Amino acid sequence: MSFLSAATTATTNFGKIIIRRPRNTQQIAAAARSRRGFSTEPGSGPKGRGPVSWVGLGLAGVAAASAVSYFSIMRERRLEEAMGKIVSIGKPAIGGPWSLVNLDGKLVTEKTFAGQWTLLYFGFARCPDICPSEMVKIARAIDQLKKTHPELAARIRPVFVSVDPARDSLVALKDYAKDFHPDYVFLTGSPEQVQKMAKSYRVYVSKADETDDGDYLVDHSIVTYFHDEKGDLADVFTQSMKPSDIVEKVVHHMTFVPSF
Numbered sequence: 001m002s003f004l005s006a007a008t009t010a011t012t013n014f015g016k017i018i019i020r021r022p023r024n025t026q027q028i029a030a031a032a033r034s035r036r037g038f039s040t041e042p043g044s045g046p047k048g049r050g051p052v053s054w055v056g057l058g059l060a061g062v063a064a065a066s067a068v069s070y071f072s073i074m075r076e077r078r079l080e081e082a083m084g085k086i087v088s089i090g091k092p093a094i095g096g097p098w099s100l101v102n103l104d105g106k107l108v109t110e111k112t113f114a115g116q117w118t119l120l121y122f123g124f125a126r127c128p129d130i131c132p133s134e135m136v137k138i139a140r141a142i143d144q145l146k147k148t149h150p151e152l153a154a155r156i157r158p159v160f161v162s163v164d165p166a167r168d169s170l171v172a173l174k175d176y177a178k179d180f181h182p183d184y185v186f187l188t189g190s191p192e193q194v195q196k197m198a199k200s201y202r203v204y205v206s207k208a209d210e211t212d213d214g215d216y217l218v219d220h221s222i223v224t225y226f227h228d229e230k231g232d233l234a235d236v237f238t239q240s241m242k243p244s245d246i247v248e249k250v251v252h253h254m255t256f257v258p259s260f
Helices: 025-034 054-084 130-148 170-177 191-200 243-255
Strands: 007-012 015-020 099-101 107-109 117-123 156-162 185-187 205-207 218-220 223-227 233-238
Touching (some): 130 156, 223 243
Antiparallel strands (some): 223 233
């Protein structure tokens, strides 16, 4: 289309838009000068501005972080729904028989906690931040229950299972246990025992690459399993939950009376 045409009509979702075009070269030059503030050529716009501003980059970063946070929360909610939902017939295919040893070297199985409610967490002693924060969160929930529902708190036992048996010896776990709530029971075992138990609970465990000095981290699921006094899974608590959320759910499950 020639620039000598007076106008062009374009149809959009908002109706017809008339785009007026300059009639001669003088008008073309004048129009170009009026648009210099929006040009992407170096030095053609206002000083210090470019096609992308720092504000725009900042907003894009905030939007990206918000999206990651949103999908992380939704993933945890789906996990809660998938793992914590118990149907009226049968049992969830999570958990099962297992055997490990406690800090005294004595054999412990799922039957050891018969008659008690348990808060089961998988982690490792050299975990730098997530494991300690999750364990402290559970401890705070227990302490809150001791104040508001002491009769319920007396029936709950928090349990820590190591997913790093190669390094989490009884000596290492005894030293690690000093930093946490005295109600915790710490368990470990052979690699085969730990792997079997983790698999039955659908716990993701993966050893990260070792450093030059032989150190390494262990990637694992961040979930606390709540069992009733019969050993059946009652609920799961994810990383996004606060101590008050856990207390609310624990009280609900332990005081719930079926209507039938």
